[in-house]
Amino acid sequence: MSIHVLRFTTAGNVDDGKSTLIGRLLVETQGAFEDQIEGARRDNERRGGHGIDFALLTDGLKAEREQGITIDVAYRYFATPKRKFIIADAPGHEQYTRNLVTSASTSDLAVILVDARNGMMTQSRRHAFIAHLLGIRHFVVAINKMDLVDFSKDAYEKIRKDFSDFMNRLGGAETYCVPISALEGDLVTESSPRMPWYNGPKLLELLESIQIDEPANKQAFRFSVQLVSRPPASPEFPDFRGYMGRVASGSIRVGDRVVVLPSGARTAVTGIVTRDGRLEEAFARQSVTLTLADDLDISRGDLIASETQPPQPHTEFRATLCWMNERRLHLNHRYVLRHTTRSVRAIVNEIDYRLNVNTLERESPVSELQTNDIGQVRIKTLQPIVCDPYNVNRQTGGFIILDETNDTVAAGMIQA
Amino acid sequence: MNKEWTHLRELESESIYIFRETLAQFRNPVLLYSIGKDSSVLVHLARKAFYPGPLPFPFLHIDTGYKFPEMIKFRDEFTKSIGARLIVHRNEDAIAAGAHPLKLGIARCCGQLKTAALLHALDKYQFDAAIGGARREEERSRAKERVFSLRDAFGQWDPRRQRPELWSLYSGAITEGETMRVFPLSNWTERDIWQYILQEQIPVVPLYFAKERLVVRRNGALIPAGEAMHLKQGEQPELLSVRFRTLGCVPCTGAVGSCATTLEDIVAEAGAAKISERSTRIIDHGANTMEDKKREGYF
Numbered sequence: 077m078s079i080h081v082l083r084f085t086t087a088g089n090v091d092d093g094k095s096t097l098i099g100r101l102l103v104e105t106q107g108a109f110e111d112q113i114e115g116a117r118r119d120n121e122r123r124g125g126h127g128i129d130f131a132l133l134t135d136g137l138k139a140e141r142e143q144g145i146t147i148d149v150a151y152r153y154f155a156t157p158k159r160k161f162i163i164a165d166a167p168g169h170e171q172y173t174r175n176l177v178t179s180a181s182t183s184d185l186a187v188i189l190v191d192a193r194n195g196m197m198t199q200s201r202r203h204a205f206i207a208h209l210l211g212i213r214h215f216v217v218a219i220n221k222m223d224l225v226d227f228s229k230d231a232y233e234k235i236r237k238d239f240s241d242f243m244n245r246l247g248g249a250e251t252y253c254v255p256i257s258a259l260e261g262d263l264v265t266e267s268s269p270r271m272p273w274y275n276g277p278k279l280l281e282l283l284e285s286i287q288i289d290e291p292a293n294k295q296a297f298r299f300s301v302q303l304v305s306r307p308p309a310s311p312e313f314p315d316f317r318g319y320m321g322r323v324a325s326g327s328i329r330v331g332d333r334v335v336v337l338p339s340g341a342r343t344a345v346t347g348i349v350t351r352d353g354r355l356e357e358a359f360a361r362q363s364v365t366l367t368l369a370d371d372l373d374i375s376r377g378d379l380i381a382s383e384t385q386p387p388q389p390h391t392e393f394r395a396t397l398c399w400m401n402e403r404r405l406h407l408n409h410r411y412v413l414r415h416t417t418r419s420v421r422a423i424v425n426e427i428d429y430r431l432n433v434n435t436l437e438r439e440s441p442v443s444e445l446q447t448n449d450i451g452q453v454r455i456k457t458l459q460p461i462v463c464d465p466y467n468v469n470r471q472t473g474g475f476i477i478l479d480e481t482n483d484t485v486a487a488g489m490i491q492a
Numbered sequence: 493m494n495k496e497w498t499h500l501r502e503l504e505s506e507s508i509y510i511f512r513e514t515l516a517q518f519r520n521p522v523l524l525y526s527i528g529k530d531s532s533v534l535v536h537l538a539r540k541a542f543y544p545g546p547l548p549f550p551f552l553h554i555d556t557g558y559k560f561p562e563m564i565k566f567r568d569e570f571t572k573s574i575g576a577r578l579i580v581h582r583n584e585d586a587i588a589a590g591a592h593p594l595k596l597g598i599a600r601c602c603g604q605l606k607t608a609a610l611l612h613a614l615d616k617y618q619f620d621a622a623i624g625g626a627r628r629e630e631e632r633s634r635a636k637e638r639v640f641s642l643r644d645a646f647g648q649w650d651p652r653r654q655r656p657e658l659w660s661l662y663s664g665a666i667t668e669g670e671t672m673r674v675f676p677l678s679n680w681t682e683r684d685i686w687q688y689i690l691q692e693q694i695p696v697v698p699l700y701f702a703k704e705r706l707v708v709r710r711n712g713a714l715i716p717a718g719e720a721m722h723l724k725q726g727e728q729p730e731l732l733s734v735r736f737r738t739l740g741c742v743p744c745t746g747a748v749g750s751c752a753t754t755l756e757d758i759v760a761e762a763g764a765a766k767i768s769e770r771s772t773r774i775i776d777h778g779a780n781t782m783e784d785k786k787r788e789g790y791f
Contacts, residue, residue: 079498079499080497080498080499080502081499081502081503106764111768112632112768148636148654148656149636150635150636151628151635151636151678151679152629152635153628153629153679153681155499155681155683159499160499160681160684162679174656177656177658178656178657178658181658181659182658182659182660302509302512302513302516303512303515303516305542305544305545306545307544307545307546308545308546310544312544313544316544318544320512320541320542321512322505322508322509322660349543349544350540350543351539351540351543351544352540359497361497361502361505362501362505363504363505363506363508363509363512363541365543365544376516400656412665414661414663415661417513417516470659471659471660474658474659474661475661476656476658476661476663478663478665481667482663482665482666482667483655484655484656484657484658484663487656487658
């Protein structure tokens with residue numbers, strides 16, 4: 077029962093066979109059930125097809141089909157004896173940037189689908205670029221439809237080389253390429269006698285074995301206060317005051333010195349409290365309650381951090397912004413910026429450039445960002461936020477922007 | 493490195509984080525307590541989230557009058573034992589008028605006894621966030637559900653108005669009249685739920701364990717032949733060893749043939765299950781799908 081979770085995103089174009097691949101992974105790992113498979117079979121036959129169309133298993137909402145809209149990410153689940161998998165599946169067509177940014181933000185690995193007949197196209201580069209921008213450093217390139225190129229090793233090698241060159245250009249990432257046929261099942265969970273030239277792992281084996289070195293554990297300690305706990309007095313807790321939160325990165329031991337930001341007050345951790353008992357040490361991703369040596373004025377939104385490697389409070393910074401709303405970005409308009417457990421007033425006062433996600437060229441000058449645009453901007457906040465650069469820490473480097481309608485209109489990544 | 497970090501700890505920690513975000517961002521949250529296994533896990537996680545403090549919100553049970561007697565007994569004993577404040581809300585007018593799925597059809601019966609009752613209760617008590625145990629894995633239309641799911645002033649779900657959720661930034665910003673549904677178990681599967689119940693020894697309604705029970709076969713499902721049943725002509729109750737994978741209203745909840753009498757047995761069964769758990773819930777079938785119900789305000 078001691079297995080870990082791997083969160084990955086899947087990106088591909090409409091016709092790359094992504095739904096078919098996910099459908100097959102679900103069916104072959106029992107992540108989909110017989111009645112659901114039967115439903116997909118019935119749907120397919122109603123449309124005049126034969127057998128089971130794996131894509132129908134992951135078909136979207138009726139509302140989407142009726143209104144021709146794409147509601148962002150769909151989450152799918154399956155497990156093997158080695159891992160539990162959470163797929164954040166980003167639709168490939170409309171709203172691709174917004175959806176991929178969203179799904180990549182919670183993922184540690186990206187599976188990029190490429191049609192073997194087409195080779196590495198603009199869209200594949202765009203998918204890889206966005207996933208890399210969001211901090212993903214593990215890629216599996218699934219070169220699909222190998223059955224339609226006669227299982228040609230040359231086709232595979234060409235795409236593998238193109239991808240590897242491109243990833244180097246992005247700044248590097250661990251990249252694996254596996255030739256598959258999602259439709260016929262070659263090298264997804266089963267081996268393929270039709271590609272004897274390929275000696276590497278099957279797609280599922282890759283997903284089960286790629287080591288996501290938990291960078292969060294090696295980083296400096298960061299802990300955003302969600303709530304202050306002040307329960308009614310009890311014999312065991314006559315005068316309890318604790319700070320509830322989830323360790324964003326690093327680890328903390330009882331006795332460690334910490335700094336509370338933005339105030340800068342210094343103190344020490346006296347206890348790590350959970351309902352399952354007191355802990356001596358807590359690690360990244362753990363939800364705990366900390367008690368501190370001194371009675372300080374601490375509330376939601378404050379950050380408790382390593383005394384020796386503290387982050388800095390900022391009211392002006394540069395960030396990469398992905399605009400997600402139909403209402404475009406207005407310079408100097410008052411927005412709300414949400415960062416960790418803190419909300420502050422903010423304005424975007426300058427756009428340095430817009431990134432062309434197809435050519436990776438920087439376009440400037442630009443006066444606005446629209447839906448699915450990515451750009452580098454300068455931001456000013458009314459109150460300080462305590463942050464790290466996004467490429468150092470995804471939890472303390474990412475933020476969202478809300479407008480006056482409370483819609484989330486943008487996602488941002490703080491730059492060094 | 494943390495050697496004891498498992499998928500269950502990861503899920504637990506994420507859910508605790510969501511509970512705390514809910515309390516921090518809303519004025520008057522409530523936990524939708526449906527008595528089932530997911531509710532049991534939800535309550536267990538809530539107690540962990542706010543320890544050493546007490547549960548900071550009441551429980552709301554929407555009672556249709558058709559729940560299994562074992563469920564009501566478990567509800568009353570369990571909530572009392574943990575000192576939770578329980579609000580039971582029923583659509584008394586519809587119940588008095590004899591609402592029943594065989595009479596109204598399933599869609600209308602659910603609409604009156606569940607959806608209307610829920611929306612009425614949220615309004616009556618002015619709850620601005622309702623925490624539910626729905627999981628994305630359960631049903632196709634839930635795969636795209638948010639952790640913080642926005643409902644308009646009529647309690648309805650508009651897929652186009654849902655906000656993107658990035659990193660662990662859950663935005664609870666709402667305007668007057670709007671409410672939020674919060675789903676801390678979004679990333680759990682049925683398998684995870686049972687493994688966690690076993691690991692944490694969480695109490696659940698005995699109906700989940702196999703026992704010889706009187707059932708009738710109806711539309712391919714094994715429907716309990718209890719008091720609330722209106723037997724159709726030709727239906728013959730049979731005594732079979734069955735258990736329930738999900739618990740709802742007696743007339744609409746199918747049992748499955750099973751010999752699983754312990755949590756270990758159920759974990760093994762959940763690991764090998766070939767049919768989805770919602771297949772035993774008659775409400776998901778037919779023209780009125782889960783998606784339609786969600787739009788109307790069902791969770």
